[in-house]
Amino acid sequence: DSGVTQTPKHLITATGQRVTLRxxxxxxxxxxxxYQQSLDQGLQFLIQYYNGEERAKGNxxxxxxxxxxxxxxxxxxxxxxxxxxxxxxxxxxxxxxRTGYTFGSGTRLTVV
Amino acid sequence: xxxxxxSPEALRLQEGESSSLNCSYTVSGLRGLFWxxxxxxxxPEFLFTLYSAGEEKEKERLKATLTKKExxxxxxxxxxxxxxxxxxxxxxxxxxxxxxxxxxxxxIKP
Numbered sequence: 001d002s003g004v005t006q007t008p009k010h011l012i013t014a015t016g017q018r019v020t021l022r023x024x025x026x027x028x029x030x031x032x033x034x035y036q037q038s039l040d041q042g043l044q045f046l047i048q049y050y051n052g053e054e055r056a057k058g059n060x061x062x063x064x065x066x067x068x069x070x071x072x073x074x075x076x077x078x079x080x081x082x083x084x085x086x087x088x089x090x091x092x093x094x095x096x097x098r099t100g101y102t103f104g105s106g107t108r109l110t111v112v
Numbered sequence: 113x114x115x116x117x118x119s120p121e122a123l124r125l126q127e128g129e130s131s132s133l134n135c136s137y138t139v140s141g142l143r144g145l146f147w148x149x150x151x152x153x154x155x156p157e158f159l160f161t162l163y164s165a166g167e168e169k170e171k172e173r174l175k176a177t178l179t180k181k182e183x184x185x186x187x188x189x190x191x192x193x194x195x196x197x198x199x200x201x202x203x204x205x206x207x208x209x210x211x212x213x214x215x216x217x218x219x220i221k222p
Contacts, residue, residue, distance in 0.1 A: 002155065002157075004155075042213075042214045042215065043156070043199070045209060045210070045212075048209070055208075056209055058209065090155050092155075097203075097208045098144055100158040100161050101146075101158065101210070103148075103155030103157070103158075104155050105154060106154070106155050108153070
């Protein structure tokens with residue numbers, strides 16, 4: 001157990017639907033990062049939050065949004081889902097900017 | 113443009129056969145270089161952080177080294193359980209975000 005908790009582990013939904021992925025960071029970590037990893041592809045950075053504020057944006061689609069709550073957990077909202085959104089979505093957390101990230105076990109999203 | 117290239121894409125070794133994985137990088141100022149291990153369907157697992165050229169870190173059969181242009185992950189007498197994809201990422205002084213390589217898929221045959 002890495003200390004970063006992601007729920008749900010698996011999600012199957014239809015095209016056009018909206019889903020919410022949840023992440024609880026490791027205790028003491030203020031930064032939360034969201035990544036997408038499609039089958040046999042590299043990690044694609046989506047967005048970072050630091051202590052409730054958006055810190056950086058990567059290749060995040062307009063249909064996707066995220067937020068970090070006062071208790072530091074984060075949610076990634078994916079809407080108007082397309083088949084190509086099927087992927088593993090990872091959350092990671094870190095205590096600072098110059099430290100390694102701790103990743104969760106991911107949410108596997110399948111859009112049918 | 114900041115860039116990270118890992119080689120080879122895949123590496124098959126016999127158990128006990130030592131080798132090295134390469135991570136070449138181009139950044140405008142290195143803040144840190146990170147190595148991760150990823151098993152299929154799981155999240156990457158942090159291995160090492162290297163901050164300056166000449167630095168080395170070890171963990172069990174793994175040893176990471178860093179120069180001004182590249183990092184090597186040396187694996188000594190590997191075992192089948194070392195089979196995984198090894199990912200390298202760099203952080204530049206100009207940008208806190210990690211720039212990831214595509215990874216090296218390592219397969220250790222018994």
